[in-house]
Amino acid sequence: xxxxxxxxxxxxxxxxxxxxxxxxxxxxxxxxxxxxxxxxxxxxxxxxxxxxxxxxxxxxxxxxxxxxxxxxxxxxxxxxxxxxxxxxxxxxxxxxxxxxxxxxxxxxxxxxxxxxxxxxxxxxxxxxxxxxxxxxxxxxxxxxxxxxxxxxxxxxxxxxxxxxxxxxxxxxxxxxxxxxxxxxxx
Amino acid sequence: xxxxxxxxxxxxxxxxxxxxxxxxxxxxxxxxxxxxxxxxxxxxxxxxxxxxxxxxxxxxxxxxxxxxxxxxxxxxxxxxxxxxxxxxxxxxxxxxxxxxxxxxxxxxxxxxxxxxxxxxxxxxxxxxxxxxxxxxxxxxxxxxxxxxxxxxxxxxxxxxxxxxxxxxxxxxxxxxxxxxxxxxxxxxxxxxxxxxxxxxxxxxxxxxxxxxxxxxxxxxxxxxxxxxxxxxxxxxxxxxxxxxxxxxxxxxxxxxxxxxxxxxxxxxxxxxxxxxxxxxxxxxxxxxxxxxxxxxxxxxxxxxxxxxxxxxxxxxxxxxxxxxxxxxxxxxxxxxxxxxxxxxxxxxxxxxxxxxxxxxxxxxxxxxxxxxxxxxxxxxxxxxxxxxxxxxxxxxxxxxxxxxxxxxxxxxxxxxxxxxxxxxxxxxxxxxxxxxxxxxxxxxxxxxxxxxxxxxxxxxxxxxxxxxxxxxxxxxxxxxxxxxxxxxxxxxxxxxx
Amino acid sequence: xxxxxxxxxxxxxxxxxxxxxxxxxxxxxxxxxxxxxxxxxxxxxxxxxxxxxxxxxxxxxxxxxxxxxxxxxxxxxxxxxxxxxxxxxxxxxxxxxxxxxxxxxxxxxxxxxxxxxxxxxxxxxxxxxxxxxxxxxxxxxxxxxxxxxxxxxxxxxxxxxxxxxxxxxxxxxxxxxxxxxxxxxxxxxxxxxxxxxxxxxxxxxxxxxxxxxxxxxxxxxxxxxxxxxxxxxxxxxxxxx
Numbered sequence: 006x007x008x009x010x011x012x013x014x015x016x017x018x019x020x021x022x023x024x025x026x027x028x029x030x031x032x033x034x035x036x037x038x039x040x041x042x043x044x045x046x047x048x049x050x051x052x053x054x055x056x057x058x059x060x061x062x063x064x065x066x067x068x069x070x071x072x073x074x075x076x077x078x079x080x081x082x083x084x085x086x087x088x089x090x091x092x093x094x095x096x097x098x099x100x101x102x103x104x105x106x107x108x109x110x111x112x113x114x115x116x117x118x119x120x121x122x123x124x125x126x127x128x129x130x131x132x133x134x135x136x137x138x139x140x141x142x143x144x145x146x147x148x149x150x151x152x153x154x155x156x157x158x159x160x161x162x163x164x165x166x167x168x169x170x171x172x173x174x175x176x177x178x179x180x181x182x183x184x185x186x187x188x189x190x191x
Numbered sequence: 192x193x194x195x196x197x198x199x200x201x202x203x204x205x206x207x208x209x210x211x212x213x214x215x216x217x218x219x220x221x222x223x224x225x226x227x228x229x230x231x232x233x234x235x236x237x238x239x240x241x242x243x244x245x246x247x248x249x250x251x252x253x254x255x256x257x258x259x260x261x262x263x264x265x266x267x268x269x270x271x272x273x274x275x276x277x278x279x280x281x282x283x284x285x286x287x288x289x290x291x292x293x294x295x296x297x298x299x300x301x302x303x304x305x306x307x308x309x310x311x312x313x314x315x316x317x318x319x320x321x322x323x324x325x326x327x328x329x330x331x332x333x334x335x336x337x338x339x340x341x342x343x344x345x346x347x348x349x350x351x352x353x354x355x356x357x358x359x360x361x362x363x364x365x366x367x368x369x370x371x372x373x374x375x376x377x378x379x380x381x382x383x384x385x386x387x388x389x390x391x392x393x394x395x396x397x398x399x400x401x402x403x404x405x406x407x408x409x410x411x412x413x414x415x416x417x418x419x420x421x422x423x424x425x426x427x428x429x430x431x432x433x434x435x436x437x438x439x440x441x442x443x444x445x446x447x448x449x450x451x452x453x454x455x456x457x458x459x460x461x462x463x464x465x466x467x468x469x470x471x472x473x474x475x476x477x478x479x480x481x482x483x484x485x486x487x488x489x490x491x492x493x494x495x496x497x498x499x500x501x502x503x504x505x506x507x508x509x510x511x512x513x514x515x516x517x518x519x520x521x522x523x524x525x526x527x528x529x530x531x532x533x534x535x536x537x538x539x540x541x542x543x544x545x546x547x548x549x550x551x552x553x554x555x556x557x558x559x560x561x562x563x564x565x566x567x568x569x570x571x572x573x574x575x576x577x578x579x580x581x582x583x584x585x586x587x588x589x590x591x592x593x594x595x596x597x598x599x600x601x602x603x604x605x606x607x608x609x610x611x612x613x614x615x616x617x618x619x620x621x622x623x624x625x626x627x628x629x630x631x632x633x634x635x636x637x638x639x640x641x642x643x644x645x646x647x648x649x650x651x652x653x654x655x656x657x658x659x660x661x662x663x664x665x666x667x668x669x670x671x672x673x674x675x676x677x678x679x680x681x682x683x684x685x686x687x688x
Numbered sequence: 689x690x691x692x693x694x695x696x697x698x699x700x701x702x703x704x705x706x707x708x709x710x711x712x713x714x715x716x717x718x719x720x721x722x723x724x725x726x727x728x729x730x731x732x733x734x735x736x737x738x739x740x741x742x743x744x745x746x747x748x749x750x751x752x753x754x755x756x757x758x759x760x761x762x763x764x765x766x767x768x769x770x771x772x773x774x775x776x777x778x779x780x781x782x783x784x785x786x787x788x789x790x791x792x793x794x795x796x797x798x799x800x801x802x803x804x805x806x807x808x809x810x811x812x813x814x815x816x817x818x819x820x821x822x823x824x825x826x827x828x829x830x831x832x833x834x835x836x837x838x839x840x841x842x843x844x845x846x847x848x849x850x851x852x853x854x855x856x857x858x859x860x861x862x863x864x865x866x867x868x869x870x871x872x873x874x875x876x877x878x879x880x881x882x883x884x885x886x887x888x889x890x891x892x893x894x895x896x897x898x899x900x901x902x903x904x905x906x907x908x909x910x911x912x913x914x915x916x917x918x919x920x921x922x923x924x925x926x927x928x929x
Binding site for chain 1: 756757760761764765767768769770786787790794797798801802804805810813823824826827828830831834835838839842846856860863864866867868870871872874875876878879880881882883885886889890894895
């Protein structure tokens, strides 16, 4: 894997993040599916370049559209790291690995994202989840934990589905393109 | 076979070049020997998968540095071993480019060669005049047409300023006059600057007056064509046509008809006042230059676009409220690029998909898919991954996935863009076999040879309007109609008339 | 041309992107250091006014969408914030102040960040990325060229698959299958494109040392930076004295 190819694959991953999100919107799906490019880059290039893809994805989208995306690049980077390490150890073509990825990310992503969301938005999202947040907050009196718990369900759905989607997608790629993902449970 | 190797002190000299890709025993290049002088223009023709692109990639130094492969033999340029610093290559797919701004796409190699921005601007101006893209310098690549992008790609290759210039099928999307102009400029450029210019293409009709040497490559072996005959196969291939009587387009026999269809994108683009019938048992052609409105017309056939005025009828019924995926039951379309649609990891599943999404039981669908591959004589690819096969085979897979749904009407969009003669023949034979007795075939093309060889009736379209219609044989004998479409200078036409 | 458009153009063309970025960052850091709500309010007013003067009224279009979330913040915290002890009806004052403070901070940060974006052209920002790191510059440029091509590809594939009979309007499970049928060809094309582009980079001489372009800062750049540093210093003085 030479450097030029890494550069172009990172760029491709960033674009796939954007296109993945656009397609989910076009089909009116209830999940975002906007980190499939990061996951793909992580499977093909490994965890560190995958994390870079995730981080740059948010930075570039922030600089060219809405800058409030930028700090959440850390969350996207975490996705790259987790998926990348899992792919290196186990490949990403069986039915268990995406489950592990989805569950781990369903906890890690809100863990990293909640402090940012609390600092910038007081834990509020502007969406329906805020009702859940308010209820838990009133009951527990803890801002961080309430925001964290409120974010888990949506993250669980999004990350699990994205992970399984990536597994199906990787299976449909020709072997030459799979990178680290070519390792299947042997 | 009898290439006499001249001991040259200048120029390109290739000796014993052979290539195998990893994991395959196929000899992609097989003991290639030839030499060219500086300032010479050379055409190399060959079918898809003949080794043309691999040869250029090897000459450019892409193999083995970027593309893994076992390369043996010697490539000498001016008596020095040629490395990646000696050649510039324009790749076959001009829809792949680096930068969004046209200027930067051409300037990038110059900036990498450490020219200052003023020197770069000067050189870009000269090169863009040569390749006919001067007016496009301020634009964005994604807004250009396919032909314009190809010209920019040629300009970028020239900007690399190497002694060996390699152009892989560089004019597929040009109109005939543009091709002659560009080839003329390139020949002068090569001659004046003492460059070796190698151009590959599927046929060599444009080599007349341009090429100093002419070669053909087949199965990896290179042979020189010494006395080229610049002609197209003109014989009407009677066996390609189903023997049916051509109706005169009365309502009962038309499967699809357009009545006064107009669809305007802007002042100058779109189609207007289109009246067309595709009749049972006929093969109809739609011919016209690039940008004439053929794609727009095509999209109306299947409901991807709806008319602003007029109506599109299927067997007399207006289709305006029927969604695209329902129209697909009657009309099957073979698009130019199989990679726009192939997404399964096995050929049989991909072919069966068109049936399974209509609700057919998966097992039955896969059986039908395997049957049709059998009839193509291609049952060895049944379980293979489509992307491990060549693009021509993927085009066959796309064709099979349409034929297996047994549509009433089959529409082929620009089949010659990616197919060579052999594949078109196979395609037309299969279509003949699978087409229902009352079915219809529509072929849309900018290439007159395919319209002449395979259609009974045709429509000429130009500037969004029908310029002529009737039996193919009579249309082709009408020089005025052809001239209005700019097709009179196409080598096939000039040979015919 | 109104005053807004004049100053907008001036800032776009005459102030260096690096200077604008640094100014934005310094403003954001300043905001993050402030805690009192009156302090934040004054700063927010200054920042928004300066932004409107230099970037035009468009900056309001970027800020207004955040007003909804600010409202929700204040509402939710007024009801549920743990620090609530003084109440007006059932709205806790401490929660309101908490929400209010964060809203002010948010609006100020959003203004400063969007100011940077609205006063810089895409090509200037791309060139600035390239000055920071040449690989980063290449990635940004490649993304900008791949994206329109792949958006088009997505549309083409959606059309083609529907001509093969794919219906996009059934249940959720079916929609996921549609997603795969469209995204896989797009992804394969993107990866193939990436492989070809890496060859193009090689063929066109990537990796050789390019003339590094250092940009010179002008008076206007120093003026912008100085005014921002003054803002920071004044605020620091207020905080600590």
